[in-house]
Amino acid sequence: MLIPGHFHSSRSTGAVRAEFKRQAARDWETFLALRASELRPSGRLVVVLPTHDVRSSKGFIGLLDQANAVLAEMVAEGAISIQERERMILGSYSRQKSDLLAPFAEVGHFRGLTVEA
16 A cells, blocks of 8 residues: 555554554464474474564664655655655565564464464
């Protein structure tokens, strides 16, 4: 989906944000299911993901906001068109811990996987 005024899902709102969250949950479950089918008995899956502090604009989110401002400058200068800018989306989604644990919440495991730490 297009993200009005930005190019990253962390700055989306309303129905756009809900759609990114829904797709991210489906993608995470698909990832886990595929990894579970690949693991040998007693195998372990180690997942390390970057995240951001949703209460702060420092770090990664601040960098994205600066890049967004540069894109606005490029539109103003005529280097890119407004239509080109509006179609720009960074295809990533920053998950929170609760998003990562959601597939395991109901019964404590997911497709034979359990969370150790």
